[in-house]
Amino acid sequence: MNTVTISQLTKRYPSHTALSGINVSLEAGETVALLGHNGAGKSTLIKLILGVIQAERGTIEFRDRQGRLCGRNSPLNIGYLPENLSLYERMTGLKVLSFFADLKGVSTDEVQQTLHDCNLHDVQHQLVGSYSKGMKQRLGLAQAILGNPDLLLLDEPTVGLDSHSTEYMYQTLNSLKRIGCTILVCTHELPLIQNHADRYLILGQGNLLAFGDLEALQQATNLPTRIQLPSNAELPNSLPEEFFVDNDQICCDFSMRAELIKFITTQCQVFDFVVSDPNLSQVLSCYLSKSKRIEGR
Ligand SMILES: Nc1ncnc2c1ncn2[C@@H]1O[C@H](COP(=O)(O)OP(=O)(O)O)[C@@H](O)[C@H]1O
Ligand SMILES: [Mg+2]
Incomplete structure (x- = not known):
């Protein structure tokens, strides 16, 4: 079952086509890594899925984890961790998360559970300004996963984090995935994502260069x-x-x-x-250098 089905998606800015005729589907409970150079169209794709910008052409269809079609009246529950999330430094972690919980209509019990899941329970009464980079990023993840979203969109979630915080973040993501959450993660950390992603979506200058699991990409590039x-x-x-x-x-x-x-x-x-x-880094370089158009799996 597909959480997201994207058909013929095209986004143009006045002087630039950011995405051209993209066709991809994200299956329920899979982790897809969104890869490509800067300017390839990754953030544009995320914004289109979120609905904060509109496409010129094409459609995006959503289904929740029960398989129900979502629409304007019953939108898909999406969690989003932007690349540079700014949090209120003069509030406690608990206050910040409670603020997001109010927006999402999530109970205080669930706020406590999420603080626990993100290893922030013991520091919830401290000011966010006193948090380390890893703790702030875990709070960012906490607001994204509040309310048990069906789809999680993450833009560079582990940039600047030490290996311990990074591992913790992926453990949290893997446990969400096991309960059916679909995850789309934009990252440049290739050795790391190779251990966690099920499929790879590679964009180059707004075109879909590849979409498949590692073996499909290895076969297609034949390195x-x-x-x-x-x-x-x-x-x-x-x-x-x-x-x-x-x-x-x-x-x-x-x-x-x-x-x-x-x-x-x-x-x-x-x-x-x-x-x-051939590893993910070699496969990706091959696609980006040749801009080959090969579709996996
Ligand atoms: N609001 C905008 N107005 C005009 N051009 C934009 C806008 N947002 C993005 N672009 C252009 O669209 C292309 C894709 O951008 P983006 O999706 O941010 O790429 P990525 O996230 O892969 O680095 C880039 O060339 C970028 O300059
Ligand atoms: Mg971007």
Whole structure:
């Protein structure tokens, strides 16, 4: 079931087309990473989903986690953490969250539970001005997740956070995902998001360059897979032409990895090797440099 179905979405500014004919769907309970250079159209897409700006063309359809179609009279419950959320520094964490809770019609019990979930319960009576960057960002997340949204939109949620705060944030997001929340996260932190995202939506100059899981993107870009053999392993004198040696590693196009593994185990009788597939950062660079239009899964 799709929480968000985007069809032919086009947004033009007077001197610029920010998004051109985008078609994507976000499934209930998945985490999608929104990737692309600055100016690619990521924030524009988030603002269109939020409804704070309007598209020239195309539609966005929403369904809640029960599968009900949402509309003007029963809008989807969306949580949003903007890139630079400014919070009232002279209020306590509790006051700030209670303010957002009033706007959303959320009970005080739920405010306490959310403070707990975001590890802010013990500091709720301290002024936000005294909070660390990690604590402020957790308060930002707390206002976004108040009221158990069906869709969570996060713009660079972990920028400037230490690894402990970052890990905590993703633990919180993963537990929301397990109860059916759909998450769209815009980020430049690729090694981190590779551990957490189910699919990747790559924009380039307003165009959809790719949308799929990592394996689909690896297949589409077909970058090399590298295999490191143990130092005592002996390579045959000649390799089939689809394999090559680079930096003491045997390599092949991603599409040939199964054949390469078979070759190493059957022809070389080597079984303790390390396979390195192209990572998200390499795949993304490939898309952005070639601006290839390939659609995954
Ligand atoms: N309000 C606006 N008026 C005119 N152009 C805009 C406006 N907002 C964004 N743009 C332009 O649209 C393009 C996409 O911007 P944006 O969605 O903010 O990109 P990203 O978030 O990927 O960095 C950029 O070229 C940007 O300059
Ligand atoms: Mg942006």
